[in-house]
Amino acid sequence: MSDDAETSHAALGDRIAGAVLALLALGAWWHAQSFVTGFMQPVGPGVFPQLVSVPLGLLAVYLIARPGLNQRWPDAAALCRQLGVLLLLGTYAAFLEPCGFIPSTLVATVVLMRLFGAHWRQALPYGLLLGLALYALFEFALGIPLPDMPGLKV
Amino acid sequence: MPSKVFMTPRRLMAPALLGLGLAVSLPSQALPIDECIAPADPGGGWDFTCRSVGKLLRDLELVEGNVQVTNMPGGVGAVAFSNVAGKRADDSNLMVATSTVGMTQIAQGRYPGDADTMRWLAMLGTDVGVILVDDDSPYESLDQLLEAIVDDPTAVAMAGSSGAGGWDHIRALRLAKAAGLPGDQISALRWVQFDGGGPAVTQMMGGHVDAVSTDLGEIAGFIESGDVRPLAVLSDEPLPEPFEELPTAVSQGYDVTGYNWRGFYTGGEVSDADYAAMVETLEALYQSDEWKEVAAQNGLVPLWRGGEDFNDFVRESIDNVEAISREIGVIQ
Amino acid sequence: MDIFDFLVHGFAVALQPQHLLLALIGCTIGTLIGALPGLGPVNGVALLIPLAFNFGLAPTAALILLVSVYYGCMYGGRISSIVLNIPGDEPAMMTTLDGFPMARAGRGGEALGLSAVASFVGATVATIGLTLFAPLLVTVAIRFGPAEYFALFVLAFATIGGVTTGSFTKSFIAASLGLLLGTVGIDPVSGVARYTFGWYELYDGIDYIVALVGLFAVSECLLFLERDRDKADAAMRIGSAVPGMRRSLDCAPTIGRGSVIGFISGVLPGAGASLGSFLSYVLEKRWWGAKGKFGEGDPRGVAAPEAGNNAAAGGALIPMLSLGIPGSGTTAILLALLLSMNITPGPLLFEQQPDMVWGLVAALFIGNVMLLVLNIPLVGFFAKVLQAPSWFLMPMVTLVAFVGIYSLNNSAFDLYMMLAFGVLGYGLRKLEIPTVPVVLGLLLGGQMEFNLRRAMSISGGDWSILVNSGISIGIYLFAGTLLLAGLMYALLLKRRLG
Numbered sequence: 004m005s006d007d008a009e010t011s012h013a014a015l016g017d018r019i020a021g022a023v024l025a026l027l028a029l030g031a032w033w034h035a036q037s038f039v040t041g042f043m044q045p046v047g048p049g050v051f052p053q054l055v056s057v058p059l060g061l062l063a064v065y066l067i068a069r070p071g072l073n074q075r076w077p078d079a080a081a082l083c084r085q086l087g088v089l090l091l092l093g094t095y096a097a098f099l100e101p102c103g104f105i106p107s108t109l110v111a112t113v114v115l116m117r118l119f120g121a122h123w124r125q126a127l128p129y130g131l132l133l134g135l136a137l138y139a140l141f142e143f144a145l146g147i148p149l150p151d152m153p154g155l156k157v
Numbered sequence: 158m159p160s161k162v163f164m165t166p167r168r169l170m171a172p173a174l175l176g177l178g179l180a181v182s183l184p185s186q187a188l189p190i191d192e193c194i195a196p197a198d199p200g201g202g203w204d205f206t207c208r209s210v211g212k213l214l215r216d217l218e219l220v221e222g223n224v225q226v227t228n229m230p231g232g233v234g235a236v237a238f239s240n241v242a243g244k245r246a247d248d249s250n251l252m253v254a255t256s257t258v259g260m261t262q263i264a265q266g267r268y269p270g271d272a273d274t275m276r277w278l279a280m281l282g283t284d285v286g287v288i289l290v291d292d293d294s295p296y297e298s299l300d301q302l303l304e305a306i307v308d309d310p311t312a313v314a315m316a317g318s319s320g321a322g323g324w325d326h327i328r329a330l331r332l333a334k335a336a337g338l339p340g341d342q343i344s345a346l347r348w349v350q351f352d353g354g355g356p357a358v359t360q361m362m363g364g365h366v367d368a369v370s371t372d373l374g375e376i377a378g379f380i381e382s383g384d385v386r387p388l389a390v391l392s393d394e395p396l397p398e399p400f401e402e403l404p405t406a407v408s409q410g411y412d413v414t415g416y417n418w419r420g421f422y423t424g425g426e427v428s429d430a431d432y433a434a435m436v437e438t439l440e441a442l443y444q445s446d447e448w449k450e451v452a453a454q455n456g457l458v459p460l461w462r463g464g465e466d467f468n469d470f471v472r473e474s475i476d477n478v479e480a481i482s483r484e485i486g487v488i489q
Numbered sequence: 490m491d492i493f494d495f496l497v498h499g500f501a502v503a504l505q506p507q508h509l510l511l512a513l514i515g516c517t518i519g520t521l522i523g524a525l526p527g528l529g530p531v532n533g534v535a536l537l538i539p540l541a542f543n544f545g546l547a548p549t550a551a552l553i554l555l556v557s558v559y560y561g562c563m564y565g566g567r568i569s570s571i572v573l574n575i576p577g578d579e580p581a582m583m584t585t586l587d588g589f590p591m592a593r594a595g596r597g598g599e600a601l602g603l604s605a606v607a608s609f610v611g612a613t614v615a616t617i618g619l620t621l622f623a624p625l626l627v628t629v630a631i632r633f634g635p636a637e638y639f640a641l642f643v644l645a646f647a648t649i650g651g652v653t654t655g656s657f658t659k660s661f662i663a664a665s666l667g668l669l670l671g672t673v674g675i676d677p678v679s680g681v682a683r684y685t686f687g688w689y690e691l692y693d694g695i696d697y698i699v700a701l702v703g704l705f706a707v708s709e710c711l712l713f714l715e716r717d718r719d720k721a722d723a724a725m726r727i728g729s730a731v732p733g734m735r736r737s738l739d740c741a742p743t744i745g746r747g748s749v750i751g752f753i754s755g756v757l758p759g760a761g762a763s764l765g766s767f768l769s770y771v772l773e774k775r776w777w778g779a780k781g782k783f784g785e786g787d788p789r790g791v792a793a794p795e796a797g798n799n800a801a802a803g804g805a806l807i808p809m810l811s812l813g814i815p816g817s818g819t820t821a822i823l824l825a826l827l828l829s830m831n832i833t834p835g836p837l838l839f840e841q842q843p844d845m846v847w848g849l850v851a852a853l854f855i856g857n858v859m860l861l862v863l864n865i866p867l868v869g870f871f872a873k874v875l876q877a878p879s880w881f882l883m884p885m886v887t888l889v890a891f892v893g894i895y896s897l898n899n900s901a902f903d904l905y906m907m908l909a910f911g912v913l914g915y916g917l918r919k920l921e922i923p924t925v926p927v928v929l930g931l932l933l934g935g936q937m938e939f940n941l942r943r944a945m946s947i948s949g950g951d952w953s954i955l956v957n958s959g960i961s962i963g964i965y966l967f968a969g970t971l972l973l974a975g976l977m978y979a980l981l982l983k984r985r986l987g
Contacts, residue, residue, distance in 0.1 A: 020920050024662060031669055034684065041679035042487050043321040043344050044942070045950030048676040048683060051938040052669060059665035062658050071656045074919045081715035085915075088714060089908060092707075092891065096904035099895065108892075112884060119714070121880035129881055133888065141892055145528070149892070150899075199824045231693040232675040239689055267680045269689075314947045320678050321946075349635075349946040350678060355813045355835070365634030366947060378813070378835030 017070030021063045028060030087118050104142075104149035109134040189220035190435060193421075194227045194253040196237035201318070201353045202284065202375055204228060206254040206419045209451050210281065210442065217445055219438050232267070233323065234259045239269045246424035249431035252278060257417040257474065261324045264479040265488050273425070276432050277471045279439045279463035280420030282452045284372040286328045286391035287403070291361050292384055294368075299388040299409050302368060303336035310338060310345035316357040316366040318375070320350045322487035327478070328391055328415035329370035330485050335411040343485060358385055372417050373400065374456040391415035392458075400456065419457065420467065436464045495843045496620055499851035502549055509855070511546075511554040516859045519561020520867060524569050526706045526890040529578040529698070530562040548832075548845075553852040559823065560856035563802070564608065564864075567795065568871055571600045573886060575706045579697060579932060580798040582925055583766045585705070587783060587790025594786050595728060598868050602733025603788055604795040605864040607744045610737075611796035612857040614748035615755065615803020616850055623839070626756050626804075627811050633757055635943035636955050640964040641757065642937035645764055647968040648771045648975070649926045657976065659922040667930020668937070670695055678942060690902040697931050699894055699903050700910045704924045706890040707911025712918065713883055730868040733788075740792040743773055751797030755804025763932055765801025766794035775971065778978060803853065810834045810846055 032053050040047025077085065095111040113130030117123070142149055193207035204226070211224030229237040237253055245251055253275075262268050288299060296302040306313050310333070317325030326348050333346060349366055351357040354375030361369050362384055369376075369385075373396075379385045381399070389406040390396060391414050396403060406413050423435060442448055443461045452459045462470050482488045502508065515537070522533040537558050546554065566577025571588035584604065591600040618626075633641075649664045673684045674694030685691040737744065750772060751765035773793035774783040783790045809824055813834040827834055832845055839846055875882065894907050914924050941955075948954035956962055 016920055020916070020922070024666070028665075028669075031684070038676070038681045038683060039679070041321060041681070043346075043348060044679060044946070045948075046942045046945040048679045048681045051941065052672045052683065055665050055668040055672070055934075058661065059669060062662045062665065065658055066662065069658075071659065072921050074921060076919060077715040084714045085711045088710065089912065092887070092908055093905065095891070096895075096901045096908070099904075100901055108888070112888060115884040115887065116880050119880040119883050121878075125880065130884075133881070133885055137888055137892055140889075141896060145522075145896075148899075149896075229693075232677060232680060235675060235680070236693045239692065243689060262680075311949055320680075345949075347946060347949050349943050351943070359631055359812050360634060363631035363634055378837050382835075382837050382840075 014070040016073040016076070018067050021066035021070070024063035025060050025067070028056040028063060032056040032060070084118055088115065091115060091118065100150050103151050105134065105138055108137060112137075189250070190214065190224060190252055190438060191220060191222065191250045192225045192227060192252075194229050194237050194241070194251065196234035196253065196255075196259075197228065197230050198352065199228055202256060202258075202372060202417070202419065203234070203254040205374070205455065206256070206281075206421075209455070210254075210421075210439075213442055213445070213447055213451065214438070217442065217447065219441055233262050233319070235262065235268050238274070241424050242270050242274050247426040247428075248424055249427045249435065252421040252423050252435065254419065255422055256284075256419050257478070258319060258324045260471065260474045261319070261327065261478050261482070264475045264477075265322060265482055272472050272475055275422040275425050276427055277468045278421040278423055278432070278435055279443070279467050280418045280460065280470075281439065281443050281448065282457035282459045283416045283418040284374040284457050285396065286325070286370065286415035286417065287373045287376070287380075288329070288332065288388045288391075288406070289358065289361070289369045289371075289376070289380075289385045290367065290388060291364070292386050294386060296368070296388065297386075299332075299404075299406060299411065302388060303332060303411070306333050306346065307336050307338050310342050311347060313368060314347040314349055314366045315368045315370055316349040316351055316360060317370045318351060318353045318357055318372075321348045322482065323350075324415070324417060324478075325370045325372075327481060327485060327487070328413070329368075331413045331415070331481070332370075332389075332406060332411055334485070335406075335413050340486070355379075361385070372456075377456040396456075397453065397458065418460065420462075433464070439463060493620075495847040496850065498844065499847035499849075500854070502848055503553060503851040503855045508550060508553050508852075509859075511550055512557040512852075512855050512859045513863070515554045515557025516561040516564075516856060516863055519558035519563075520565040520568070520860070520863065521561075522558075523562030523565020523577045524871070525565075525893060526569055526573070526575045526577060526702055526886060528889070528893045529566065530559045533558040533562045549848050549852075552845075552849060553855065556823075556849065556852040557856040557859060560853065560860060563799070564605070564860050567604050567608075568601060568867070571604065571791070572597050572871060572875055573706075574709050575886065575890075576701065579701055579763050579928065580766050580794075580801075582701065582705075582763070582928060583770045583794035583798075584791055586770065586794075586925065587785070587787050590784070590786030591788065591791065596733075596786065598728035598730045598872070599733035599736055599788070600791050601868050601871075602730030602864060603737050603740065604733075604791050605730070605861050606734050606737035607740070607747065607792040607795035608799040609857050609861045610744045611748045611751055611799035611801075612803050612853065614745075614796075615752050615800040615806075616854050618752050618800075619803060619807060619850060623807050623811065626807050630756050630808055631812075632960060634958075635940040635947065637958060637960045637964070638757070638940040639937060639944055639955060640961040640968075641764075642933055642940070644964050644968040644971075645767065645929070645933060646937075647972045648768070648775075649929065656921070659920070660926055663917065663922050663924065664926035664930045667927035667932075668934040669930075670700070670927070671931045671934025672938065678939070688902075690900065690906075694935070695906070695931060696897065696903065697928060698897065699907050700931055701928050702890050702894055703907040703910025704914035704917075704927060706886065707907060708914030708918055708924070710883055710887045711911060711915045713879070728872075730865050736788055737792065740789055743789045743792045744796040746773060746776070747793040747796030748800040751800030752804040754797075755801030756807050763798075763929070765804070766798035767929060769797025770794040772971075775974065799857070806850070806853075810838055810849075 035049035035052040038047060038049035091111060091114055095107055098107040109131055112134040113126050116126035116130050138149065193211045195204040195207040197203045207226045211226050214220045214224050229240060234255065241253055263271060290296045290302065296305065315329050319325040330343055333343065351360060354371035357369045357371060358376050358379050360366055373390060380387055387403050389409060390403045391406050393407060393414055395401055395405060421439065423432070440461070440463055449459050519533050522528050523530065537555055563578065566581035567584050570576045570581045570584040571592050574585050574589040576582040576585055588600045588604065591597065646664050649660050673691055675682050675692045682692065747769035750769045754765040754768055770790065770793050773789055774781060777789065781787050781789060824834065832842065891904065894903050897903060917924050944954050956965065
């Protein structure tokens with residue numbers, strides 16, 4: 004809604020999205036049938052999801068039939084950077100608890116800055132700085148405990 | 158009482174986890190209670206239990222520092238139950254508020270686990286069920302209300318803070334049965350669940366439901382202000398001041414009582430020594446005059462059961478509620 | 490003493506130098522916390538509650554400090570909405586729609602100044618409304634039963650097509666998707682686990698903060714990676730807040746309308762600030778029709794939701810104080826705050842503790858004045874922060890959001906969830922499907938469903954209860970009119986574009 008205003012009639016994107024959403028609606032509707040209505044409830048837990056999946060499904064089918072505008076999709080290089088960032092953040096999330104906050108965050112900040120186009124000599128010092136600043140902000144200023152490095156006593 | 162309906166601050170718990178890091182690294186040392194999970198939104202009975210007890214523990218210097226109250230609503234306590242069972246079973250700094258409402262959920266198999274999953278610390282007092290109508294309702298007495306229900310079970314919409322089959326509902330149904338409503342018509346009675354006793358009473362004042370069955374403590378303010386007409390309290394004996402005037406159901410010829418005790422549990426893997434220390438801390442709190450005062454202000458009758466005694470009592474309550482649920486038809 | 494004496498007394502207390510200093514500290518800390526994505530009023534208030542106890546502050550002083558933090562956070566939330574397109578909290582979501590386009594056009598300072606004035610006016614209107622009409626409004630609010638609430642949510646979703654400039658179909662798709670996602674988790678009525686697929690982490694449903702940060706912050710970060718770096722670095726200029734304050738004179742009618750709509754939605758418990766800011770925005774957009782440039786940086790698109798959300802926050806105090814019902818996530822925090830100070834809101838609070846009630850009102854008011862004043866230096870500060878190169882700024886924002894989300898539940902699952910919502914948000918934005926209705930669906934869907942089910946419990950399964958009262962019928966007629974007007978407008982626009 005904010006971005007590069009370059010939009011185009013990209014029927015394909017909308018049609019794929021429409022198909023995915025229509026399947027989702029169908030799946031949700033079907034799955035909602037298995038929700039057991041409890042003791043003395045005129046409207047069970049499955050009714051509302053079914054009620055919602057009907058317009059979702061219908062509108063998704065309409066989207067397949069009458070696709071609208073899409074923004075330009077990214078080129079290969081940008082896509083690689085995006086995947087890189089997602090991969091990095093996912094890995095960071097996985098290592099946050101087992102490795103502790105400080106080591107995993109320091110690696111994440113430095114690599115993230117690299118992915119956002121910093122040189123190593125920018126990314127290294129500022130990445131370390133940012134990582135430590137985050138630790139100080141959450142652990143001390145906000146009083147939110149973060150996972151410690153294994154083997155370290157508090 | 159439960160649910161994510163009110164977009165509650167799950168984030169309140171974040172700072173509450175302050176003690177967790179310490180507890181994990183030093184599991185052998187008994188640390189004072191520093192967190193109380195209220196498995197509901199702010200404002201309800203469990204939230205009150207945590208807040209008042211937490212504050213008293215601090216004021217009486219039974220613990221060092223603050224007792225952080227964490228609101229963890231969802232599934233009438235099921236979310237907090239599974240969270241503690243899964244992640245914090247050995248956290249001896251943590252206690253979780255519970256009550257007869259929680260026992261009802263366990264008895265009906267709605268928690269991911271049974272009584273053995275947790276260690277039951279103590280109960281500190283008990284709330285008592287109450288049946289209310291609006292101050293300009295046509296029903297002047299419990300007799301009139303129950304007569305109308307027996308006449309035509311669909312004529313009266315009752316509300317409370319528990320779901321259909323929950324504790325508030327069970328108490329109302331037992332009254333209807335005592336008044337002679339045949340078992341096969343029980344499911345015709347209308348029951349509406351709200352997010353707490355307060356919202357239920359408010360909706361009754363707006364004329365959307367006809368009567369409310371809930372705990373006295375949660376809605377005592379509405380009785381004092383005269384906005385509602387209490388028809389019966391579900392205790393054996395009349396209550397102490399300031400509710401001594403309220404008629405019991407027993408005195409009106411319906412042999413139904415329905416208490417809702419307030420207590421705490423902790424994780425199932427807390428060591429015997431830590432468990433004993435926590436029970437001892439709570440007993441010291443119970444003995445104080447301050448607790449008696451806070452309890453009285455909020456319509457609770459102070460009542461102590463702790464340690465193994467409480468453990469047995471919990472199992473007994475669960476069996477009891479299970480039998481009632483079966484009798485009424487909530488569970489088959 | 491009558492109400493006005495209490496209010497005057499409340500102000501006299503709040504205006505003491507020590508209290509003003511506390512308000513200043515609270516507002517500053519709050520603004521900084523609120524501006525960090527993922528961190529909101531809950532963190533701010535939770536941080537300062539122990540502090541207030543440890544300093545042994547008197548109840549009034551503690552209340553002023555905490556209320557200032559609360560308001561500061563709300564204001565900080567708008568700052569990140571406007572300058573980063575990342576709402577700090579959910580009521581600030583609507584402000585991204587026109588605030589961020591303004592910032593991209595170099596009018597960020599103007600938007601910030603305007604939002605401060607609009608917030609101030611909204612809060613003032615709410616304070617006046619609270620003072621004059623609280624007892625009356627309570628009697629009106631309780632006329633809203635489950636069926637009427639359901640109608641109100643239908644109204645909200647019927648107008649959702651007006652949120653963005655994009656296609657009608659896509660807005661409704663986004664709303665239905667949000668509503669569907671809102672049903673994930675254990676159903677509190679029956680205890681049935683819906684769409685959880687055995688994951689315990691989903692039992693409590695999808696946390697809307699996780700969704701919000703994912704949809705806005707993570708997707709913004711992904712979009713940023715494909716922009717031209719040099720252009721992006723040079724793009725932002727904040728400017729000064731002063732023209733925005735002047736601009737607010739032009740927007741006075743907008744602010745007035747937004748305040749009234751917001752206040753009314755605030756008074757209804759369960760509707761809350763998000764609905765207030767949403768309805769203010771949508772109705773204002775309808776009001777101007779083709780004459781407005783909503784979605785492209787129309788100052789009125791900032792003024793309306795800001796006035797609405799603050800008026801709603803003030804209005805929500807009425808059911809919270811007089812009935813003990815927290816109408817929204819943010820009033821729930823205030824309720825917890827009052828409870829922690831041994832003040833139990835309920836029908837007797839106005840009679841038994843009037844000094845406390847009006848002291849709170851005065852504190853809220855002082856907090857707003859303080860924010861208005863603070864705004865000028867703060868805009869300069871945030872302008873400085875934004876001049877940091879993007880390779881530093883974007884990782885910083887991303888990681889603050891990351892750690893903030895982690896700290897909610899100490900759960901890595903929330904982080905994966907946030908990344909998933911980030912990818913979803915990215916995809917939706919590429920497809921020109923607005924993300925705001927998704928969050929609204931997630932936020933309001935639960936209440937919508939439970940009020941429907943309550944209504945059906947009352948009627949014993951008879952659907953006609955939904956149209957059984959004048960209030961419901963009125964709301965449906967209004968919703969129908971708006972929906973029709975929106976459709977006509979969309980058709981007209983299409984024809985004109987050829």
